[in-house]
Amino acid sequence: MTEQEALHQRFNKVWRNLPGWGSLAAVNHTSVGRRFMLTGAIFFLIGGLLALLIRMQLALPAQEFLNPDVYSQVFTMHGTVMMFLFAIPILEGAAIYLIPKMIGARDLIFPRLGALGYYCYLFGGIIVISSLLLGMAPSSGWFMYTPLSSTEFSPGPGSDFWLLGITFVEISSVSAGIELVVAILRSRTPGMTLSKMPIFCWYILVTALMIVFGFPPLILASILLELERAAGMPFFDVAAGGDPVLWQHLFWLFGHPEVYIIFLPAAGIVSTILPVFTGRPLVGYRWVVMAVILTGFISFGLWAHHMFTVGIPQLAQAFFSMASMLVAIPTAIQVFAWLATLWAGRVVYSLPMLWVFGFLFVFVLGGLTGVMLAMVPFNWQVHDTHFVVAHLHYVLVGGMLFPLIGGLYYWLPHFSGRMPSERLGRWGFGLVFVGFNATFFLMHLTGLLGMPRRVDTYETGLGWDWLNLLSSVGSFVIAMGVAIIIIDVLLHFRFGRKAGNNPWKADTLEWTTGTPPTMYNFASLPEIKSRHPLWDNPELLQSIPAGEHGLTQIEHGRRETFGTDAITGKLKEVMLLPTNSWLPLLVASSLAVVCISLLTRSYLAAVVITIVAAIFLFRWSWENGGHPLAAPLGDKEPVEAPLQSRTLDGSGLWGMVITLLADGALFLALLFGWLYLWAVAPNWTLPDESLVSLPVMAWSGAFLTFATWWYCRAVKQLKAGDDTGLQTRFWVVTAAGAIHLVLLVGVTLDSPLAITELAHDAVLLVMLMFLIFHSSISVIATALQALRVRYGYVSKELPYEPVVLQPLWLFSLATFWCSVASFLLLPIAWGAA
Template sequence: MTESQTLHQRFMKVWSNLPGWGTLAAVNHTTVGRRFMVTGAIFFLIGGLLALLIRTQLALPDQEILNPDLYSQVFTMHGTVMMFLFAIPILEGAAVYLIPKMIGARDLIFPRLSAFGYYCYLFGGIIVLSSLFMGIAPSAGWFMYTPLSSADYSPGPGSDFWLLGITFVEISSVSAGIELVVAILRSRTPGMTLSKMPILCWYILVTAFMIVFGFPPLILGSILLELERAAGMPFFDVAAGGDPILWQHLFWLFGHPEVYIIFLPAAGIVSTLLPVFTGRPIVGYRWIVMAVILTGFISFGLWAHHMFTVGIPGMAQAFFSLASMLVAIPTAIQVFAWLATLWVGRVVFSLPMLWVFGFLFVFVLGGLTGVMLALVPFNWQVHDTHFVVAHLHYVLIGGMLFPLIGGLYYWLPLISGRMSSERLGRWGFWLVFIGFNATFFLMHLTGLLGMPRRVYTFSEGVGWDGLNLLSSVGSFIIAAGVAIIIIDVVLHFRFGRKAPDNPWNADTLEWAAGMPPRMYNFASLPEIKSRHPLWDQPELMKTIPAGEHGLTQIEHGRRETFGSDPVTGKLKEVMLLPTNSWLPLIAASFLAVVCVSLLVRSYSIAVVAAVLAAIVLFRWSWENGGHPKAAPLGDKEPEEALLHSRTTDGSGLWGMVVTLLADGALYLALLFGWLYLWAVAPNWTLPEELVISLPAMALSGLFLTGATWWFAGSVKKLKRGNVARLQEEFWIVTLLGAIHLGVLIAIIVTSPLKVTETAHDAVLFVMLAFLIFHSGLSVIATALQALRVRYGYVSERLPYEPVVLKPLWLFSLAIFWCSVASFLLLPMAWGVA
């Protein structure tokens, strides 16, 4: 047995998943990423079958294959499955699988969070789909516009399945976004500066930030709508001071960034494949990076171009129209960079490149119709027609599915160690390409001829008959192409020829992780010197598995990877990663019970399950930082750098900050809703007197300020090595925070809030509940810190955890006083006595 084989065996003892059912406890990113992708593919097939039902119903006029209610359910579930259960999760799964390998890391930084996110996604998807099989699926559209989705017009549980299930799935998406941001910024292999990152990592980094900021508005909107349906809080009821248009704002604050959240990773695949199959670096690397960042920024200013026909002011229409056309500039930069790379390179027309060319053709057409829809007068004419349906599918399917399948064929040898069939793959491509254009290009024509969307049938003789029939035939051609691709992928695992090392002569590190990759990715972590390590340092293919680089110690039985500077890529610490754990599955299972209990209105069971979920999550957090199972003090320290638990700038701090960015986005969405209703809702009224005691809020705020100041001072002392009274100080902070929390709870209990009568009071209730949740979390976490000091898990040598908790206290303080200013003082200044 060679030395490298011996090293491999030692690593596998530490990094392998548990056998049998124990694999459900796996947290390794390779396993979790594969699960995301396979589950997403299954949801894609379900969504595709629903699409075939829709096209079958619309193939001929006056058909009754689906009755109106069932058609609405199928239509709603098709959009829901494709947008929420397929597109984003499968791209996140691909990122979870690839990113550590591309940046030279052994795993993501928070492996248990990745596993938890997957189970939230799986259970949330099952909850949503179960409504379809029970015949009670939501029928208000995948966008769930109010008041159609409210209790009066959707009285059954269908909308509740959507709201609770999709919110559960969104938790998964935000978890993955946080994970990917921190992993890319803090776990790159030494030498990989930001300017040397693989181009796909830039796309994923921007996408992950967009998820962090873009998904919370929808989460808030779903919570508000469910509270309205289940508890009668009238956020969207005009008569009680609400406004149904608020839902559209919250939905599209998520929905339009989501378009680019879907597009950017797919574009990143294109930018990754082009250098490989042209044999030269991508043209305009820095220009592309700037364009991607600009796209992410502009995408948050486009949401209202979906709302041109709802009556928003003319000035707002002009602004959003201009912004919608402006986003074409960074997109065009990327397209021209791709074309320039093709022009100066020597193109190899392999199967992955065939899908890239298909993408370029389809996406450019979709982009042209997008510019057309950005023009308000034209948008008014076609807004509710099949023209918009066609544009949506050209941009989302053409802009995402084609690169995704191209990437599948490109990375398939990495996953399986085998090559797919070139012949079957080409048949699959041409069937999908022809069927796609036959289906959706013709929808532009039916839309221009006036065919409305979201209708289950049409009359004969209005000029849509032949075009609809051809569109439906095209959809079945797509299905045939997808079936061939599935057959090809399945068969290649058994019959495909063995792939050589780095079969495409790629330039990025994932091809040095083995084919198929090892569970630990790299036996040694190299220092890279360029943006194209496998082109400029080809010896890495041999020296990495031979253990000739850093972090080869494995005798201690710990899972480790390097932590690096976010900008320079210099080595900062060794990050200790969790091993297999059942806690993510258990926590997600309890949260699933919460969702199901809320669906059946069994609130007592929901409360019990929520408490159990909280206990499991706190148990999960207990084995972190300086806990002996996380960082044994008696073991040999790494030679390269300190373990992250011995530092004050570890991954946990970054994870907390990024999490609070998402939390802040949710709070800003709530503040936006408050100000929007105040300014726009026709029946919004401010009470003559404040319904919340300002002196009581001020008293509560003083205790919170004191607790935060005291905690910050304790952390400062800890950094200086002064830990003599650390435990007592944490208990003092806990006491101050508990008093603050008690006053807040007393306020919400004693205030005369008419939460079911006015939107004003309902929003105030949600605001107070938001403050109570964060203050309670801060207090409990600080009490646990006091206990951890007692057990020796926090000390001068282990200063890691209190530094992580400090931003939570600061955030709680900031949102408290912001709430006092915005929800109490501002109305007083407006004229409330």
């Protein structure tokens, strides 16, 4: 056995997954990413079958293939599966699989969080799909507009399946977004500055941040609608002071950024593939980065262009129309950079490039119709027609599916170690490309001829017959192309020729991990000095597996990777990564049972299982930071840099801050809903005096302020290298926080809130429960910190954890006083004025 083989054997012993059923405990990003992508592909096939049922129903006029109720269920589930269970999860899976390999890391920073995200996605998807199998699928549309999705018009459990299942899936998406942001910023290999990152990493970084800010409004909307359906809290009931249009605002606050959340990773694939097959760097790298950031920023100001016909003010229509056209500028920058790269390079017309060319054609057409829809008068004419359906599919399906399949063929040798069939691949591309345009281009014409969307049939003689028939034929041509691609992928695992290392002569680090890759990615972590490391230093293909770079010690049995500065890429610490764990599966399973209990209205069981899930989560947190299982002390410390548990700026702090950004987005969405109902809802009423005792709230806030101040003093002392009396300080904080919590719960129980009669009172209760939830976590976590000081897991030598918890106390304090000012004091001041 050679020295290199012995090194890899030692790494495999530490990084391998457990055999058999034990593989369910795997947390390695390669395993988790594969599972995301495979599950997403299965959901894609389910969504595709539902699409074929829709096209069969619309192929001829007056069809009775599907009755109206079944058609509505199929239509709703097709959109739900494609938007929530396929598009975002499969792109997140690709990012989870690729990002550590591209940035020179051995794993993502929070591996157990990634595994939890997958199981939440899997179980949430199963809950949603089971509604279809049980004949109880939602029929209100994948957008679940109220009041159509409310109890009055959707009395069955269909909407509940959607709300609980999709919320479960959204938890998965947000967790993946947090994980990817922190990994990209803090675990790049030394020397990889932000300006040297692969362009794909920039796309994923912006996308992940958009997920962090964009998904919480939908999570809040789903919670509010489920509370309305299950507990009668009238957030969207006009008679009780609510407004159904509030749902549309919250939905599209998520929904329009989601369009770019889907598009940007796909565009990142294009920007990665083009340089490889043109043999030159991407033209305008910095311009493309700026365009991606600008796209992410502008996308949050476009949501109301989906609502031009609901009666929003003309000034708002003008603003959102202008913003909708403005987003074409950063998109055009990217398109011109791609065209310039093609022009300047020598193009190799390989299989991945076919899909790139198909994408460019389809996406430009979708962009042109998007500019048309941004004009309010035109939008009024075609808003509820098949023209919008065609635009949606050109932008989302064409803009995402074509690059995704191109990326599949590009990274398939990396995944399997074998090359796909050029012949089968070209047949698959041809059928999908022709079928796609035959299906959706003709929908522009039926839309312009007046065919409404979301209808299950139509009369003959309207001029739509032959267009719909050809469109339906095109959908089956797409299905044939997809079938050939699936056959090609399956056959290549057995019959494909060996790929070897870096078969495409690519420039990024993932091709140094082996084909297929090892579970630990890199036997040694190199220092990067170029944006194109494999072009500028091809020897990395041999020197990295040979262990000629950093962090090659593995005898201690720890999973480690480098932690670097977010901007400069300078080495700061060695991050210790968790090994195989059953906790993510146990937590996700518990939460799934909670969802099922809520569906069956078994609320006592839901409370009990929630407590069980909390126990698993706190057990999870107990084995973190300075715990011996997480950061054993001894003489086997890394020589390159200290373990992050010995530092004050580790990944946990970054993870907490990004998590609180998502939490803050949810709070701001709640505040937006409060102010919107106050300003717009015709029956919104404010009481003459506050329903919540202001003196008790003031005392509660005083204790919270003291607890936060005292905690910050304890952290400041710890940062100064003094842990004297640290345990006592934490117990004081716990006691003050507990008093605050008791007062807050008491004032909530004593408040005369008519939560089933007035939307005003229902929103107040949600606000109070938000505050109680965060204060409870802060108090319990601080009590655990006091215990961990006693056990020696927190000290001046191990200062990592208290710094992580500090932002949570500050967030709880800020949201408390903001809530008092906005929800309690502002109405009183308004009434007095």
